[in-house]
Structure formats: C-alpha cells, structure tokens
Amino acid sequence: MSxxxxxxxxxxxxxxxxGAGRFESYEANGIADDAxxxxxxxxxxxxxxxxxxxxxxxxxxxxxGICGTCxxxxxxxxxxxxxxxATCQLHMRKFSDGDNITIEPWRAESFPILKDLAVDxxxxxxxxxxxxxxxxxxxxxxxxxxxxxxxxxxxxxFDAAACxxxxxxxxxxxxxxxxxxxxxxxxxxxxxxxxxxxRWDRAENMVETMEMFFGSCTNHGECHEACPKEISLDFIAxxxxxxxxxxxxxxxxxxxx
Amino acid sequence: xxxxLNSNVPEGDIEGLWTQHKFxxxxxxxxxxxxxxxxxxxxxxxxxSAAATMGELGYEVEAFTYHDSPRRAHSIAAQGGINGxxxxxxxxxxxxxxxxxxxxGGDFRSREANVYRLAEVSVNIIDQATAQGVPFARxxxxxxxxxxxxxxQVSRTFYARGQTGQQLLLGAYxxxxxxxxxxxxALHTRKEMVDLIVKDDKACGIVVRDVxxxxxxxxxxxxxxxxxxxxxxxxxxxxxxxxxxVTAAWRAHRKGALFANPCYTQIHPTCIPASDEFQSxxxxxxxxxxxxxxxxxxxxxxxxxxxxxxxxxxxxxxxxRKYPSFGNLVPRDVASRNAKTVVDEGxxxxxxxxxxxxxxADAIARDxxxxxxxxxxxLFDMYERITGENPYQTPMRIYPATHYTxxxxxxxxNLMSNLPGLFAIGECNFSDHGANRLGxxxxxxxLADGYFVLPYTVGNYLAPLLGTDPVDTSDPVFTExxxxxxxxxxxxxxxxxxxxxxxxxxELGKLVWNYIGMERxxxxxxxxxxxxxxxxxEFLANVRVLGSADTLNQSLEKVQRVAxxxxxxLLKARDALDREESAGGHFRTESQTEEGEAKRDDERFQHxxxxxxxxxxxxPVRHQExxxxxxxxxxxxxxx
Numbered sequence: 103m104s105x106x107x108x109x110x111x112x113x114x115x116x117x118x119x120x121g122a123g124r125f126e127s128y129e130a131n132g133i134a135d136d137a138x139x140x141x142x143x144x145x146x147x148x149x150x151x152x153x154x155x156x157x158x159x160x161x162x163x164x165x166x167g168i169c170g171t172c173x174x175x176x177x178x179x180x181x182x183x184x185x186x187x188a189t190c191q192l193h194m195r196k197f198s199d200g201d202n203i204t205i206e207p208w209r210a211e212s213f214p215i216l217k218d219l220a221v222d223x224x225x226x227x228x229x230x231x232x233x234x235x236x237x238x239x240x241x242x243x244x245x246x247x248x249x250x251x252x253x254x255x256x257x258x259x260f261d262a263a264a265c266x267x268x269x270x271x272x273x274x275x276x277x278x279x280x281x282x283x284x285x286x287x288x289x290x291x292x293x294x295x296x297x298x299x300x301r302w303d304r305a306e307n308m309v310e311t312m313e314m315f316f317g318s319c320t321n322h323g324e325c326h327e328a329c330p331k332e333i334s335l336d337f338i339a340x341x342x343x344x345x346x347x348x349x350x351x352x353x354x355x356x357x358x359x
Numbered sequence: 360x361x362x363x364l365n366s367n368v369p370e371g372d373i374e375g376l377w378t379q380h381k382f383x384x385x386x387x388x389x390x391x392x393x394x395x396x397x398x399x400x401x402x403x404x405x406x407x408s409a410a411a412t413m414g415e416l417g418y419e420v421e422a423f424t425y426h427d428s429p430r431r432a433h434s435i436a437a438q439g440g441i442n443g444x445x446x447x448x449x450x451x452x453x454x455x456x457x458x459x460x461x462x463x464g465g466d467f468r469s470r471e472a473n474v475y476r477l478a479e480v481s482v483n484i485i486d487q488a489t490a491q492g493v494p495f496a497r498x499x500x501x502x503x504x505x506x507x508x509x510x511x512q513v514s515r516t517f518y519a520r521g522q523t524g525q526q527l528l529l530g531a532y533x534x535x536x537x538x539x540x541x542x543x544x545a546l547h548t549r550k551e552m553v554d555l556i557v558k559d560d561k562a563c564g565i566v567v568r569d570v571x572x573x574x575x576x577x578x579x580x581x582x583x584x585x586x587x588x589x590x591x592x593x594x595x596x597x598x599x600x601x602x603x604x605v606t607a608a609w610r611a612h613r614k615g616a617l618f619a620n621p622c623y624t625q626i627h628p629t630c631i632p633a634s635d636e637f638q639s640x641x642x643x644x645x646x647x648x649x650x651x652x653x654x655x656x657x658x659x660x661x662x663x664x665x666x667x668x669x670x671x672x673x674x675x676x677x678x679x680r681k682y683p684s685f686g687n688l689v690p691r692d693v694a695s696r697n698a699k700t701v702v703d704e705g706x707x708x709x710x711x712x713x714x715x716x717x718x719x720a721d722a723i724a725r726d727x728x729x730x731x732x733x734x735x736x737x738l739f740d741m742y743e744r745i746t747g748e749n750p751y752q753t754p755m756r757i758y759p760a761t762h763y764t765x766x767x768x769x770x771x772x773n774l775m776s777n778l779p780g781l782f783a784i785g786e787c788n789f790s791d792h793g794a795n796r797l798g799x800x801x802x803x804x805x806l807a808d809g810y811f812v813l814p815y816t817v818g819n820y821l822a823p824l825l826g827t828d829p830v831d832t833s834d835p836v837f838t839e840x841x842x843x844x845x846x847x848x849x850x851x852x853x854x855x856x857x858x859x860x861x862x863x864x865x866e867l868g869k870l871v872w873n874y875i876g877m878e879r880x881x882x883x884x885x886x887x888x889x890x891x892x893x894x895x896x897e898f899l900a901n902v903r904v905l906g907s908a909d910t911l912n913q914s915l916e917k918v919q920r921v922a923x924x925x926x927x928x929l930l931k932a933r934d935a936l937d938r939e940e941s942a943g944g945h946f947r948t949e950s951q952t953e954e955g956e957a958k959r960d961d962e963r964f965q966h967x968x969x970x971x972x973x974x975x976x977x978x979p980v981r982h983q984e985x986x987x988x989x990x991x992x993x994x995x996x997x998x999x
Binding site for chain 2 (some may be wrong): 106117118120134136138140141143144146147148151152154155157159161162163164165166167168170171184186187191192193195216217220222223224226227232233234235236237238239240241242243244245246247249250251252256257259263264266267280290294296297325327346349
C-alpha cells in the first residue's frame with residue numbers, strides 16, 4: 103500500500119485583491135503519497151471546512167498538466183520541485199514525511215493576487231490579442247496539403263506551441279519578464295510558412311505589448327527551469343532576432359512609402 | 360406545451376442537403392449584421408470558433424467564459440486527434456464513409472442528416488486549422504500525416520502529438536483573440552452563466568455572476584448560443600476538468616429547453632485507475648495507445664506475481680481472443696465493458712485489483728524503444744508522473760472512466776433548441792453522436808458546429824428580426840432573475856450544515872457510477888432514483904458553504920453546479936430506465952445478444968427521447984423524435 107506523510111504547510115492567505123496577506127500554518131497529516139499535490143490541498147480544505155474555516159482558494163481545472171490554470175510557488179519554486187511538471191501533476195511521493203512546505207501565489211506585479219493563491223494573469227491574453235494569430239477568416243483556407251511544411255519546421259513550431267500559458271516563467275523570473283511565454287507564442291507562428299506574411303508586424307506588436315506589462319529579460323534562464331513544458335530558451339533568441347529585424351524592416355518599408 | 364418535435368431537416372438527397380439548405384436559408388446583408396447581437400457562452404472549441412466566425416462576419420458578439428482565459432476550456436485536454444475525410448492516405452476514405460462509420464458507431468441513434476453534414480465539413484476544418492498554424496503531424500515530405508484511430512479501418516485522423524485538442528483550441532482561441540482585437544467580439548472572462556432569460560417564448564439573454572466580485576449582471580441579445588460542454592462530472596470522477604458542469608445547459612432546460620438522451624454517456628476504456636478516496640479526477644491515456652499496446656489480465660483469479668513474471672500462457676489477451684478481427688481496437692464501449700467484466704471476475708491488476716494491463720513489451724521488441732518513445736513519449740511520461748511506474752518496463756494499468764456525454768440539449772438541424780433564439784453547439788447538444796461517439800469525433804463536431812454550421816444557421820434565425828432591439832436588461836424578466844440568483848446564493852450560505860460540497864458530489868458520483876455506469880438494469884435504476892432523491896434532500900438541508908457571495912468563493916460556485924447535477928442525475932436515471940434497450944454507451948443488461956453485445960430494440964426505441972422540465976419534484980415529460988435511416992441501414996454491430 104502507499105505510504106502516508108505528515109506535513110506542515112505554511113500557506114499564503116489573502117482575503118482579496120486589496121487585503122493584506124499573511125502566512126498561516128496548517129498540519130496536513132495522513133496524506134497518501136499517491137495523492138497529487140492539489141489533492142493534498144483538497145484534503146486540507148475539506149478538513150478546514152469541517153472546522154468551520156474558509157478553505158484555501160487555489161485554481162486548477164484539467165489536472166492533467168495541459169490547461170495551465172494551476173500554478174503555485176512551492177518552497178520558492180514555481181510548480182514545485184519536479185522538473186517539467188505542472189503543479190497538478192506533482193505527486194506527494196516527491197516529498198518526505200515531516201516536510202515543511204511553503205505555498206505561495208505567483209508573485210509578479212503584472213499578476214495581481216485575487217485571493218489566497220489565485221492570481222490574475224490576463225496580461226498574457228493582451229499579448230496574444232496584439233498579434234498572436236494568423237489572419238485567416240473561416241472558410242478562406244486553401245487545401246491543407248497545399249502548404250507543405252518541412253517536418254523539422256513543423257516539429258520546432260510544435261515545441262513552441264506546447265506552451266500552456268500558466269505564467270510560471272513570469273513567476274520564476276527575477277524581473278517578472280514574460281519573454282519565454284511571448285517567444286513561444288510568437289515563434290509557433292513565425293516558424294511556419296503560414297505565419298510569414300505577418301511575421302514582422304507580429305513580432306513588433308507582441309513584443310511591445312509584452313513590454314507594457316512585464317519586466318525585461320536579462321537571460322537568467324529561470325523561466326526555462328520552471329517551465330512545465332520545458333520550452334527552450336532558444337525561442338527567446340529567435341524572438342530577439344525577429345524583433346530587431348522587424349524594427350529595421352518595418353522602418354525600411356515605411357521609408358520606401 | 361411543446362408540440363411535435365420538428366427536426367427541420369430539409370427534404371432531398373443527403374449528399375446535396377446542406378448545400379441546398381445553405382442556399383435556401385435567409386441571409387443578413389453585411390451592413391446589417393452589426394445590428395444583431397449574439398451571446399456565446401463557453402469558449403472551448405465550439406464556442407471560440409463560433410464567436411470568432413460570427414465576429415468575422417460582422418455580428419456584434421459577446422463571449423462569456425468562467426475561466427480567466429478562453430484557452431483554458433477543457434477541449435484543450437483532448438489528446439488523440441480529429442477526423443477529416445480527406446483521404447490523403449489513399450486508403451478508401453470518403454465523406455460517405457466517415458458518415459457511414461459515424462452513424463454505425465452511434466449505434467443508429469443519431470440523425471442521419473446532421474451526421475452527413477458533419478462528415479462533409481470535416482475536410483474544411485482541417486484546411487482551416489492548418490491555415491491558422493495548427494502544427495499537425497507531418498511526414499518528411501512536409502505533407503500531413505494521419506493515423507487510424509478508435510476502431511476506424513482507414514487512417515483519417517489528424518493529430519498533433521498527444522495534444523491535438525490543445526493545438527486546435529489554441530487555433531480557435533487565436534482566431535477569437537483576433538476578433539477581440541478587431542472589436543467585433545467583447546470577451547467577458549470569469550463570468551459564469553447562472554440563468555437563461557426567456558421572454559415571449561424566445562431566448563433573449565443570460566444572467567451571469569462575476570466569480571471574482573460576486574456581482575450578478577444581465578446581458579441581452581437577439582440570440583444566445585450555449586457551447587458549455589458535457590455533463591460527465593455528474594459521476595464525480597471522470598476525465599473532465601474539475602470545473603466542467605451542466606449548469607448553463609441545465610438552467611436552459613429549466614427555462615423550457617428540452618434535454619435529450621441524458622442516459623448516453625461514453626465510458627472511455629483507457630484511463631488510469633483510481634487509487635483512493637481522495638482521487639479528484641481520472642486521467643485519460645490516449646486511445647491511440649491501443650494501436651500498439653496489448654490488453655490482458657492474468658488467467659488466474661489468485662494471481663499475485665508481477666506482470667513480467669507471468670508466463671505468456673497464463674495471460675488472457677481477452678480482446679484479441681474474443682474479437683479476432685478488431686482485437687485491441689474494438690470500439691470504446693466494447694473495450695470498456697470487457698474490462699469491467701474481467702475486473703468483476705476478480706482478475707483485475709494492481710494493488711486494488713481495479714485495472715487491466717496495457718502492455719507495450721511486444722511493440723518495444725518489434726519497433727524499438729525509440730520508436731515507441733517518439734510516438735507516445737509524452738503519454739508515458741504522464742503515466743509515470745501519476746503512478747510512479749515506468750511503462751517502458753512494466754505494463755500500464757488502465758480502467759474505464761466517464762469521458763464524454765452524447766446526450767445534451769435537443770437541437771434541430773439548424774442547431775437551435777425548441778426555444779427560438781437558443782442554440783446549442785459542441786458537446787452540450789445531443790445531435791451527432793447518437794448513443795456512442797467514435798474516437799476523434801468530438802473535436803470534429805465542436806469545430807464543425809462553431810466554424811461551419813452555426814454561423815450560417817444563426818443568420819437564418821436573425822434575418823426576420825431586423826429592426827428589433829434586444830430586450831432591455833432593465834426588464835423585469837432580467838431583474839427578477841438577478842434577484843433570484845442573489846437570494847439563492849444567500850440561501851446556500853445560510854444552510855450551514857455539516858458536510859462539504861465535495862462530500863455530496865462524491866457520494867452522488869458513486870450512486871451514478873454504480874447504477875447508471877457501464878451497465879444498467881431496471882432494479883438498479885429504480886434504486887438510483889430513490890437513493891439520489893434521498894441524498895439530494897440531505898444535501899439541500901446539510902451542505903456547508905462558508906464565506907460570502909461578494910468575493911471569489913469556490914464553494915459557492917460549486918454548490919449550485921452540484922445542485923444541478925443532482926437534478927440531472929435523476930433525469931439520467933429516468934431516461935435510462937425508460938429506454939428498455941441497449942444502444943452504444945447505454946447498456947441494459949436485460950437487452951444483450953448471445954455474444955454479450957448491446958442489443959437494440961428498433962421497433963420501440965428508434966427515437967430520440969427529449970425531456971421537458973415541469974417543475975421541481977414533478978415528473979418530466981418525455982417527447983420523442985422518430986429517427987429514420989434511409990442511407991445506413993440499421994444492423995446489429997459485431998466486431999468479431
């Protein structure tokens with residue numbers, strides 16, 4: 103049978119966006135190591151409700167590591183200790199009996215805390231809105247096989263497209279930069295033939311919108327370490343290249359007008 | 360009173376039906392489209408694609424999601440793929456064959472005309488998604504790759520590693536965000552629909568609760584589109600996301616929309632078995648694994664050895680044994696029921712003896728570990744993260760879990776419910792999958808409805824309304840509904856019982872799984888009705904919801920969803936009880952062939968059961984839409 107763990111949790115509680123936050127301690131005893139981290143919190147919450155205390159607010163949905171809804175700092179690490187793993191896929195067998203676990207929300211100015219561990223990540227959607235798409239109206243697409251895509255390009259675009267938009271990269275970054283997210287979304291499109299017509303405008307619009315909300319990248323690489331999909335830092339290099347080129351190209355085109 | 364259900368399927372030869380209908384439908388001229396307001400609830404594949412496309416056409420669209428971002432919707436978790444009748448592999452596929460397979464797969468309980476249209480537009484979906492930049496798998500020449508999926512005998516499934524749903528949703532989401540940028544779609548995140556508003560027998564708007572501030576507001580429009588997914592979480596444990604619920608559809612049902620075939624639920628055969636009471640959800644392992652994995656259990660009931668130590672002649676590859684031509688690729692319901700049979704016999708594997716093996720040893724020996732890793736690496740990793748076991752070395756353990764619901768709001772050929780102005784698309788309607796859905800068809804239906812069907816049919820409804828304004832949200836139909844929502848929230852908070860919402864959800868789920876799960880019988884269904892009603896009574900008197908209504912309060916959000924699940928569960932049991940036949944995912948033990956297959960009763964049940972709400976505690980009224988099969992003649996399924 104599975105083993106059980108007795109843990110002490112130090113959890114960030116905050117009543118609302120404007121409330122003052124504080125850490126509170128909870129004993130989490132008799133937790134099965136087959137449980138996921140969030141199931142451990144479910145158990146703690148059920149016990150809190152039984153005691154008449156408000157449960158800890160945290161967000162999650164698919165619990166399969168793909169929707170990007172979950173995400174908390176666990177002992178100072180975004181999504182916790184297991185590499186390439188979203189919080190919902192982290193299991194208690196990665197912890198030991200007697201552990202103290204500190205649980206906090208994503209900390210970034212652009213992600214205001216809503217309550218306890220839940221934050222507002224809508225700034226990420228503004229970056230997509232600025233250009234994270236290929237302009238193609240429904241019905242106007244040519245036959246899918248009229249656009250051959252070299253397998254390597256398709257595979258690399260997919261590696262970028264695997265981003266789940268959880269915001270761990272921002273939370274892990276000492277500058278609260280969103281370069282890894284933005285570069286993944288940008289290069290997904292910019293690496294594909296379908297994405298070429300809007301490539302330079304997309305780069306300029308997405309990067310400049312990103313800079314309205316987030317800090318600047320200084321190549322720490324913490325984002326990659328925290329990323330549950332292990333998105334490569336190479337995409338940030340691609341982003342920088344495309345942005346610089348875009349500034350030149352877009353200006354040159356303007357000059358020709 | 361509801362008269363005879365009219366499916367509004369046009370007359371004519373099925374192959375030209377949709378083309379002719381598109382010509383016959385009324386159009387709204389481009390300059391007038393902006394005068395019409397359409398509400399879309401839900402931003403999964405169906406909702407995002409519909410909102411984006413209607414925005415492109417020029418309608419004034421308001422899109423609502425309770426998530427923080429449209430891209431979180433549970434479409435994102437679909438792994439396997441999407442069917443498209445492209446015949447790129449030159450293996451004999453066609454629109455007609457996809458249509459034929461889908462009608463047959465649905466066990467002759469779907470509407471032929473809808474299914475044909477679905478197969479017809481499937482090819483456009485692939486083109487659309489590819490143009491959006493969806494990175495489908497490709498071969499070395501740069502063209503699209505396909506695989507055979509879920510029992511299909513042709514390779515028509517397009518896929519993006521094990522993350523096809525994610526990539527298609529990101530495509531639809533990007534199209535939606537483009538329209539948000541253009542200003543044609545107003546996006547409302549973190550707003551949960553809590554009521555449908557009907558005036559003069561027409562749907563005219565919705566009431567929503569802001570999940571952050573608790574503020575309840577009204578929104579009116581010329582038409583309301585629900586794209587709010589399925590009701591699989593009535594089982595508590597399912598492959599659905601934690602927040603998936605029936606509430607939007609159910610509130611529409613309570614306002615007069617018919618709910619069709621709630622007994623049809625798909626139990627997916629390849630999920631990771633539950634490990635304990637704390638389990639919050641079940642995780643699907645893509646069905647594509649069945650292409651290379653072999654399913655078996657020990658022959659002996661008393662087996663205690665590890666899988667690797669059990670010699671070949673003491674293993675029972677029961678699917679290969681019973682179904683030599685389809686083997687491990689039999690349809691989902693057949694695979695699920697057979698797993699239940701062997702586990703019920705006491706031959707299950709794992710600590711709790713609640714699973715069967717899915718073994719890749721032969722595939723790894725044949726193709727090499729690298730090939731298997733390239734195909735399924737992410738799934739194997741996910742399995743290891745969850746179970747702590749390495750599937751390259753020991754076989755996976757799998758067991759069926761609730762995955763998809765074929766029933767839903769009744770809609771006609773135009774995807775409109777019996778309430779004029781209320782449309783339902785994607786999983787939340789009942790229309791295309793009959794009693795059982797084929798693999799890789801859910802993504803197809805969501806996008807078919809959203810990109811290629813609804814944007815046409817909604818125009819046909821709106822055209823005659825030119826010059827009319829949406830009902831003002833100060834109208835009593837709205838203000839009274841808002842007041843009722845606020846009062847109900849206060850009632851939940853004031854019960855102050857002793858048990859959590861999750862407790863009751865879990866207990867409800869056990870009843871539904873035991874009595875209305877993979878196998879149903881009269882006795883069990885009657886018990887289900889009594890026991891669910893008793894549990895509901897206790898829930899309403901003894902649930903404990905803490906906190907307040909004017910902040911983020913996840914227990915309050917959930918309590919009303921669970922309340923709706925209780926009502927749905929009762930209807931589901933009732934529907935299953937009245938349908939005295941087996942069909943697809945609905946297996947009545949009283950109605951099976953000698954081979955143990957689902958045995959339909961076409962004389963009595965070749966129809967859709969569409970239920971009318973008549974008030975809490977009253978018996979619902981069962982309406983019927985007769986089904987005719989002019990192209991695919993009903994036959995007994997056999998996968999021997």
